[in-house]
Amino acid sequence: MLNSNEITPAPNYVPLIEVMRAGYAESVHAGALAVVRPSGEIVMQMGNVERAVFPRSAVKIFQALPLVESGAAAAFKFTDAELALACASHSGEAQHVAVALGMLMKAGLKLADLDCGAHAPTRTAAARALAVAGEEPSVLHNNCSGKHIGMLATCKHLGLPLEGYTAPDHPLQLMIRAGMEAAAGVTLAEAPCGVDGCSVPTWAVPLHHLAGAFARIGSGRGITAAQGIAASALMEAVWANPFLVAGTKRFDSDVMGAFPRQLFTKVGAEGIYCGYFPAAELGVAIKCADGAERGANAIMAAIVQSILAMPKLMPEELKPHLQPKLTNWRGIRVGEIQPTAEFVEQLISVLFPAVV
Numbered sequence: 001m002l003n004s005n006e007i008t009p010a011p012n013y014v015p016l017i018e019v020m021r022a023g024y025a026e027s028v029h030a031g032a033l034a035v036v037r038p039s040g041e042i043v044m045q046m047g048n049v050e051r052a053v054f055p056r057s058a059v060k061i062f063q064a065l066p067l068v069e070s071g072a073a074a075a076f077k078f079t080d081a082e083l084a085l086a087c088a089s090h091s092g093e094a095q096h097v098a099v100a101l102g103m104l105m106k107a108g109l110k111l112a113d114l115d116c117g118a119h120a121p122t123r124t125a126a127a128r129a130l131a132v133a134g135e136e137p138s139v140l141h142n143n144c145s146g147k148h149i150g151m152l153a154t155c156k157h158l159g160l161p162l163e164g165y166t167a168p169d170h171p172l173q174l175m176i177r178a179g180m181e182a183a184a185g186v187t188l189a190e191a192p193c194g195v196d197g198c199s200v201p202t203w204a205v206p207l208h209h210l211a212g213a214f215a216r217i218g219s220g221r222g223i224t225a226a227q228g229i230a231a232s233a234l235m236e237a238v239w240a241n242p243f244l245v246a247g248t249k250r251f252d253s254d255v256m257g258a259f260p261r262q263l264f265t266k267v268g269a270e271g272i273y274c275g276y277f278p279a280a281e282l283g284v285a286i287k288c289a290d291g292a293e294r295g296a297n298a299i300m301a302a303i304v305q306s307i308l309a310m311p312k313l314m315p316e317e318l319k320p321h322l323q324p325k326l327t328n329w330r331g332i333r334v335g336e337i338q339p340t341a342e343f344v345e346q347l348i349s350v351l352f353p354a355v356v
Helices: 056-069 080-086 094-106 124-132 145-158 171-184 207-219 225-240 251-258 293-308 316-322 341-355
Strands: 014-021 024-036 042-046 193-195 201-203 264-268 272-277 282-288 325-327 333-339
Touching: 014 293, 014 325, 014 341, 024 207, 024 293, 042 207, 042 341, 056 080, 056 145, 056 171, 056 207, 056 225, 056 264, 056 272, 080 094, 080 145, 080 225, 094 145, 145 171, 171 201, 171 207, 171 225, 207 225, 207 272, 207 282, 225 264, 251 264, 251 293, 251 316, 264 293, 272 293, 282 293, 293 316, 293 333, 293 341, 333 341
Parallel strands: none
Antiparallel strands: 014 024, 014 333, 024 042, 024 282, 193 201, 264 272, 272 282, 325 333
């Protein structure tokens, strides 16, 4: 296996997205991306795909694997909706909180057990409703609450200590790291290890190995049978409940809802996006250099359109994601967000022929 700590070349990002106003590129989002087969073959790359990145919340499906593999999900009778929430970066809307509460009660856990911290719902309407009701946000509103309840349920089922479950050397986190290593084909023991926004460890993984991990976890190739079964169960749960993995007007929920079982996508903080496309058996990993979700969304949207070869007529709810327009406060269109000419050329000449 590759030791990702040995991969430390300087960042090398290329312009991928232009923010246009009056036909002029007002801003540019640079980044790097890799599209990889389960074999590890790189189908398409732009920028430095050898550089390790922190995958952040994009790898929640890997963090949920022990929940299924250990038998904890079955023992606590978690439903597909609850498994989907374990993979989610949700918006803290009422349905998300209700599912999280159900998981908490089934596992016999307390709010105080969760180490993710509390924050207001990221969906403005949900945050406003909470404020109008005179209520404070709880850990259940945290976008990672489902993941944390899943982790705690796994610990409880396996007899592991609940206290300190987010520490990098906790047995559960070591299980998660081992699963990532197996799928990505890297050794992470000496890799840079940061603390994610919800307090769990995040190990840096070379970008093309991250894409390969999604190709393997989605296809079931190159991983253990148990890992493949668990990953399949989690993906099926997400596909059956796309709203729960993100929320209202969120890219992941909208695109997976519109094209069921045709793709699995997951956003991560600081400009990370990852995904898997079953028909083509391709894993994707993206890093937007400036950490902007706007840029990362646009990069992933361009790849989605190329791999799925979607026609110009698309579901109405996807148009803001796949054909983003800029409007001012009066609703007047003032510009658009689009792939750069170099990115379009690669999508047309390299990626599209590889999937048709």
